[in-house]
Amino acid sequence: MKKLFIIPILTVLLTGFFTNCDMPKTDVIVSQDFMTHVAQVSFVNDVSNVAAGKLNTDLDNTTVKITGPDAAKVWNIEGKKVFTIQGGTLQLLLDPSVEFITDSKTYTVNLIVEATGYLKRNVPITFVKDINNAFVEVAMVKKATLPAGIRLATDTSGNVSDLTGLNKVINIVASNTLTNGVTTEITVPLGVKMRDADGNPLSGALNTEVISFSEGNDGTAYFPGGLTPDNVKMLDGTTASGAFVSAGFAAINMTIGGKNVRTFEGGKVAVKMTLSKTNFNPETSQAYKAGDNLDIWSYEDDNGQWKLESTGKVKADTDGSLYVSFETSHLSYFNLDYFGSSSRCDLAKIKLKWNGATTPVNCRLTTRYTYYPYTWYQSIHSSETQIQDGTEEMFLNAPTNMPIEIEIFDIDNNRLLVKKIFAKGDLCKGGTIDITAPVIKKQLVSLTYKGMCSNTIIYPPVGTRVYYREVGGAWKLFHYVYYANRFDNKIVTDKLKVGQTYDFMVFAGNKSQLRTITIAKADNNIEVTLSDALCKALLKG
Amino acid sequence: MKNKLLLLPFLFILFTVNAQDNGKISETKKDQKNAILLNFGSLGLGLGYARSFTDHLSVRVQGSYLNIHQKRDGVKLNDRLIDVDANFKSMNYEALLDYTPFKKSSFKLVSGVSHISTKGSAILIPAGEVKYGDIVIPKDKVGEINTSADWAGIASYAGIGFGRAVPKHKLGFGFEMGGYFLKKPNFIFDATKMLTPNEEQEKESHEIQNWLNKFTFLPSIMFHINYKL
Incomplete structure (x- = not known):
């Protein structure tokens, strides 16, 4: 913002008729x-806790990459x-x-975050005409503290030579059997040679890691690129947009001397992904069974593109569990997924009715796939927002291939406000969600x-x-x-209590300012000299 | 009260003219003289008609028009360059009574009423490239500030000068200075797009409006060339 002097009503001066010293x-x-x-991008760790205070400030000062064809426009x-x-x-x-x-015109960029101790993430950010402010939550996988249903296995025992390749067979299992989730096992054969992304041979100590993601509950919050991707490469070379329903996915990473292994020569890596006990096949609307087809997808980390590799067969293991196995000559995320091409609408709009809710309430709004009897779900999108009576929520690329549950959780008062299930395709028709939870009236404070x-x-x-936060408490969104x-420079809120002292943190761009204010009365005039x-x-x- | 005062010059003229009609028509008829006049001055250029009723009293009906348009790019105001497109337009019609107290001097006192319509307006646009960080903001996103002050309505006029409305000879010259007593102006401050906060601020502060409200007197200088018919 810039200020400057002008001479108001220049014409008065031009005519020269008036003289007045008090202009x-x-x-x-x-x-x-x-x-x-x-686009408001929030970085969080564990998405399983819907309460506030989840912003991942550990990532502060991390520089992210913005790529993609529209990167120049952002x-x-x-x-x-x-x-x-x-x-x-x-x-x-x-x-x-x-x-x-x-x-329907959109602009999309890929946001790529690479931070020490975290799994690299590539998340598309899409700008659409009707959403001036897009709330995007990027769930980061912190390797040291993995959420339930996600398991990491590592191996550092291998060594790769230019001439003879890998010196031993490596077998790693990232097991989620304790949570009945998806288990991923890889076997790297003896003698396989390894190359980087430029095709250069790599040699030295091999670090291997496998991270196995269960498809149920919140596991798909970490799904690379989100469940409603664009630019998905099909077997015939065409690209499509649509919606995934995942049966589990895994990240397989190998490094030699700090360089990422990309391809193999003289052998392939065998991957076996055991399905979770609660898996769901959208094609049959039943659990997967031996003999079902399940597509195998790989993910190009740098450009955020999913590619259909092949169609796998679901097989039964000796213990009765179901699995899909395949071989690969390159590394990436691998995903067992049902993909509904064009199974989504561009924008779904849902109006929220909440009688008496005249001031904004901090809420977490989550959309999920679900199916009868609705004990299983798969996270599609989640973000913090503020709602009140009449708020219209918009859902970009809402899937149409599964029933969708919308959950609204009141962060301010730590309670579930509403859950509503939209039948297959109904979310895209729009409509309303009635919130019947009583409005918790608190003293209004104006700033x-x-x-x-x-x-x-x-x-x-x-x-x-x-x-804002009570001193020592968790940060919550106060105003946007x-x-x-x-x-508007007046905020009327029920979030603050008279007599209480709060920290307020203002973020404008990459700059922020902290100020501690005691709310002395109901009506407050605050003049803040900004840094x-x-x-x-x-x-x- | 002000409105009533505005009526006084009218009543004075009517009374005077009416007095001529009621009894002295035969004596003054031969003295009645007419003239047309060309005037120019601070309110522009105009034409008029004058008629004298006695050696001391005459009436003028005249109009004048002024339109000044000035466009200047890159006017430096504070730290910012501004393109200014300014316009001043004035149109007034008036009926004036000239009272020439001295037979041997053309000194006169002038009073009357005017229907005045004076409007000053300006469009201000930040000049050149407007940048935010490294982003060049397109001109059509920046917006503009439109301001105008409009004095319209009946105004009373008072002045002094030299030169008879109907000259003794065929051609005469005159000069007068005076002023119009105006109402408070109608003020418009309209800002668009990125400049919208200025409108909000003015609505709150009324700073410019209050300043302009002080301008209820419009000084005037006028020259006229009169041709006796």
Whole structure:
């Protein structure tokens, strides 16, 4: 935001008719109205806990890559090409020159996060015309503390030579049998030679890791690229968009001397994926059984593309468990999946009715595949949002190939608000969700705030987020600047208690400012002198 | 009260003209003289008609028009360059009474009423490239500020000057200075797109509006060339 003096009513001066010494030196404020499309990306660890305070600040200062054909059209919130996680969040801004020529036109980039101790993730971020502010949650797999249903197995005993290849057979099992989840076993044959992505031979000590993801519950929150991918490469070379229903997936990584192994020569790696006990075949609407077909997919980490490798056969093991086995000459994520080509709609809109909920409530909104009797589910999308009576939630690329459950959890009051199941395809028809949970009335507190940079009043740009916490508590979303409320400087909330002291953290771009405020009364005027860094972030242009 | 004061010059003219009609028509008829006049001054260029009733009193009906348009790119205001497209337009019609107290001098006192329509407007657009970080913001996303102040309605006028409305000879010249007593202006401040906060701020502060409200007196300088018919 920038200020400057103008001489108001220049024409008066031009005519020269008037003289007046008291002419006001009015500031002209330039807002960030061009920020019409902002993606709010939150990085979290364990998604199984729906309560707040999950932002993964361990990733702060990690620089992420933005790739894909539309990467040039995306900036950070400061209008720069440096993408750094701050406060567990990252905001992406669509270039203001971009036009949505048609309602269905979209712009997509791949967000690639690589951080020490975490599994690399590639997540598509899509900008659509009707969603000014997209909330995207990126669940990161922290190898040291894996959620239930995800298991890691490693091996460092192998050694690879240029001439003779691998010196021993390596067999690793990432087992989820304790949770009845998906178990992945790989066998790397003796003598196999290994090459990097450029085809160069690799030699030295081999580090191998296998991470096996169960398809049920929250495992698919970590699904590479999400369950509704675009640009999926089929066997005939064509590409398709659609929706996956997973039967389990695994990441297989090998490194030699810090370099990633990409391909094998002189042998193939055998992969055996044992299905979970609660697996579900969308084609038959029953559990998988021996003899069923199950497609095998691989994932190109760098460009975020799924590729159909082959169709596997479900076989029964000696203990009765079901598995699919295959061989591969390259490494990637591997996925056993039913893929419904075009089985989704671009945008589903659901209105929330909640009588009496006149102030925003922090909620977690989760969409899942499910099926009767609804004890099994598969996470499609989850993000934190604020809802009240009349809020319209939009679901990008809503699948149509399975019944979908929507769950809304009240983070502020730690309670489930509503679960609603939409029959196959019904979510795309729109509709309403009635929330009958009583509105918990709390004392309303108003904050009329004024952010100051020198003597300039700042209107926080679209995308500014304010988090709050009771001192020592977990951070929760307090206020978010939408396109519609960007000039409001009064927040009426029931989140704060009179007499209580809170920390407030304001994020604007990659800059943040912490301030501790005691709420002394119901109506509060707060004038905040912003830090130089924050002012610099705001006073661009 | 102000509206009533505005009526006074009218009543004065009517009374004077009416007085001529009621009794002295035969004596003054031969003294009645007419003139057309061309005027120019701070409110522009105009034409008028004048008629004298006595050696001391005459009436003028005149109009004037002014339209100034100025476009300047890259005007530096504070740290920012602004393109300014400004316009000032004035149109007024008036009936004035000239009172020339001295027979041997053309000094006069002038009073009257005017229907005045004066509007000053300006469109302000940040000049050149507007950047946010490394993003060049397209011009059509930036928006503009439209301001205008509009004084429209009946205004009373008072002034002094030299030169008879109907000259003694065929051609005469005149000069007068005075001013119009105006109502408060109708003020519009409209900002679009990225400049919208300015509109919000003005709505809150009324700073410019209050400043403009002080301008209820419009000074005027006028020259006229009169041709006796």
